[in-house]
Amino acid sequence: MTTVEERPPTRAGAPAPATPAPAPRRRRAFTTRRGLVVAAFMLPAAIFVGVFIYYPMLAGSQMAFRHWNLSNLTDTSWIGLQNFATIFADPAFGVILGNSVLWVVASIVPQLVIGFALALWLRRKFRFRGLYQALIFFPWAISGFLIGILFRWMFNGEFGVVNDLLMKTGVIDQGIPWLAQPDTAMFAVIIANIWYGVTFFAIMILAALQSVPDELFEAAALDGAGKVRTLFKITIPYISTTLALTVLLRVIWIFNFPDIIWAMTGGGPANQTHIITTWMITFTQKGDYGVASALGLIVVGLLLVFSAFYLMALRGKKEVSS
Amino acid sequence: MIVTETTPARIARIGFLGLWLVITIFPLYWIIVTSFKAPGDIFSYPLQYWPAEFSFENYVQLFEKADFGTYVVNSLVVSTAAATVATLISLLSAYVLARFEFRSKSAILMAFLVTQMIPTFIALGPLYLLMVELGLVDDRFGLILVYVAVCIPFCTIMLRGFFANIPDALEEAAMIDGCSRLGALFRVIVPVMKPGIVAAFIFNFVNCWNELFLSVTLMNKDENKTIPTALNGFITSFNIDWGSMSAAAVLTILPTMLLFAFASRYIVQGLTAGAVKG
Numbered sequence: 001m002t003t004v005e006e007r008p009p010t011r012a013g014a015p016a017p018a019t020p021a022p023a024p025r026r027r028r029a030f031t032t033r034r035g036l037v038v039a040a041f042m043l044p045a046a047i048f049v050g051v052f053i054y055y056p057m058l059a060g061s062q063m064a065f066r067h068w069n070l071s072n073l074t075d076t077s078w079i080g081l082q083n084f085a086t087i088f089a090d091p092a093f094g095v096i097l098g099n100s101v102l103w104v105v106a107s108i109v110p111q112l113v114i115g116f117a118l119a120l121w122l123r124r125k126f127r128f129r130g131l132y133q134a135l136i137f138f139p140w141a142i143s144g145f146l147i148g149i150l151f152r153w154m155f156n157g158e159f160g161v162v163n164d165l166l167m168k169t170g171v172i173d174q175g176i177p178w179l180a181q182p183d184t185a186m187f188a189v190i191i192a193n194i195w196y197g198v199t200f201f202a203i204m205i206l207a208a209l210q211s212v213p214d215e216l217f218e219a220a221a222l223d224g225a226g227k228v229r230t231l232f233k234i235t236i237p238y239i240s241t242t243l244a245l246t247v248l249l250r251v252i253w254i255f256n257f258p259d260i261i262w263a264m265t266g267g268g269p270a271n272q273t274h275i276i277t278t279w280m281i282t283f284t285q286k287g288d289y290g291v292a293s294a295l296g297l298i299v300v301g302l303l304l305v306f307s308a309f310y311l312m313a314l315r316g317k318k319e320v321s322s
Numbered sequence: 323m324i325v326t327e328t329t330p331a332r333i334a335r336i337g338f339l340g341l342w343l344v345i346t347i348f349p350l351y352w353i354i355v356t357s358f359k360a361p362g363d364i365f366s367y368p369l370q371y372w373p374a375e376f377s378f379e380n381y382v383q384l385f386e387k388a389d390f391g392t393y394v395v396n397s398l399v400v401s402t403a404a405a406t407v408a409t410l411i412s413l414l415s416a417y418v419l420a421r422f423e424f425r426s427k428s429a430i431l432m433a434f435l436v437t438q439m440i441p442t443f444i445a446l447g448p449l450y451l452l453m454v455e456l457g458l459v460d461d462r463f464g465l466i467l468v469y470v471a472v473c474i475p476f477c478t479i480m481l482r483g484f485f486a487n488i489p490d491a492l493e494e495a496a497m498i499d500g501c502s503r504l505g506a507l508f509r510v511i512v513p514v515m516k517p518g519i520v521a522a523f524i525f526n527f528v529n530c531w532n533e534l535f536l537s538v539t540l541m542n543k544d545e546n547k548t549i550p551t552a553l554n555g556f557i558t559s560f561n562i563d564w565g566s567m568s569a570a571a572v573l574t575i576l577p578t579m580l581l582f583a584f585a586s587r588y589i590v591q592g593l594t595a596g597a598v599k600g
Contacts, residue, residue: 034422035424037418037422037503038418038422038424041414041415041417041418042414042415042418042430044411044414044415045411045412045414045415045474045478046415046430048411048467048470048471048474049433049434049437049471049474049475051452051471052449052452052467052468052470052471052472053437053442053445053471053472053475054433054437055448055452056445056446056447056448056449056452057440057444057445057448059445059448059451059452060444060445060446060447060448061444063447063448068447114342117338118338118339118342121335121338121339122339124327124335130587132339132343133586133590134583134586134587135343135346135347136342136343136346137582137586137590138346138347138350138579138582138583139346140582141528141575141578141579141581141582141583142532142575142578142579143531143532143533143534143550143574144532145532145534145550145553145554146532146550146553146571146574146575147349149553149557149567149571150349150350150352150353150571151349152557153352153353153356153564153567153568154349154352156564158365159364159365159367159369159564161352161369164368164369195345195346195349198342203590207590227331249439252439253438253439256439256440256441256442256443258443259534262534263554263557266557277441277443280441280443281443281535284443284446284447284539289446289447289448292443292444292446292447293444293447296441296443296444297444299441299444300440300441300444303439
């Protein structure tokens, strides 16, 4: 696994051999030692990740093609694509797939916009900026599951503070049973997710913004470009790669993020807030690992296709612009 | 940089930043307020934005009825052990990945990145079966092993970013002075990199402290549950006792918040170094 490249060690300060004859031996001894160091230092990490992540992941992948239910472990025969057929035949699947896409898109767009605005405004130095950043960073210290609990309590139909505030400000006359009806439940879980994810975008975009040289802004100001023009013609193009990769990472991550929904609605009412990963957990809990694994593979497949298209589009755009 | 700011722009900026701060803080405020209300007051109308009467009843209930102390101890033991071991192991792998060139390097980095993208749920079933075979179901040691594995990939990527900021002349000098490589790493680099290592440890600790689905799968007996697993039990039961739940949420959130407040600067640095440059 950890073979060391047969390249002269440039960094370690081995003197370049003056005569070619004795050099190979010396170099080789040196590289072998370096190889041993690499292997020894990498080994613990490789063992842990291999045994407890990659092995179960690969084993899970093949379970997708077997009958594999904890209730009947005597029969674990290969059944081909039957688990997939079960999934596609379920009328819930279409709804859940739609929910998953809605969950990702409706969460990520506001996160990006709000995060971008925060980053732009946080770029300017002001008193207490450090404190401010620490404070808006705090959702990250909380697990998605607890965030779900927090928002489940706030969106409570009878004693929820959301209803109370909306009624006090006259937006609604009557409390809404947010989590009991499909449309509002989906809305509520997405709001919770937006709240949680904005910080991540703010951090990444702020870091990227700090790499934009000030001269660019000064030049734009000299040319008389307004704020909006500067934003769209200079700032966004300059950090577009970071933006694009952050969005890609977040799409993958949010697609795989069931915690908030799990705590707020458990997928209900009547499956209407399930996304693929929460649905998958219900199968895991029933012990039906075959179907759960098949769903997992569907997720991986969807994300691979999406990533491929996204990266292709990104590359195409770059070639055009350069 | 930008020299002038017009008054409307200033108002817009301060207004926006202020509004977002309120939105960010409010849920926390609300859960804390709820946790200190007397049980009857939680379901009183109109809602109390400040407890009419400060009560510790919810916290008392939590420890008397729900045996919350056991869950706290379990979470503490598992998170501390896993975060420590994972940070140590990641320190070694990050060092190698930052300082050496070798053929499988990019493959290893890719393998670590992939673990962050593929749903871990696909591994839940086989992991459970594996732990059954190892006799480690309902065993804190087993959960620690799994958490170490889960922490390693991101922790390695993060620490690698920190290594990039430290000149390698430092450990070379130590090695010329007669240190072994391991000696140079622990005697010279670790002290310099302390903030990064502390941040990585805290990040790992908080992740383990907050983890739900692996622990739900592997810990079945009540006396083995970690806090999130126990809370998951509270929530699936038909009626949620919101008083105890709020108290539990506060007790779960506060330690991690304090830790994050302490390390957030370095964690941000690690996040961005690992991701933007990677």
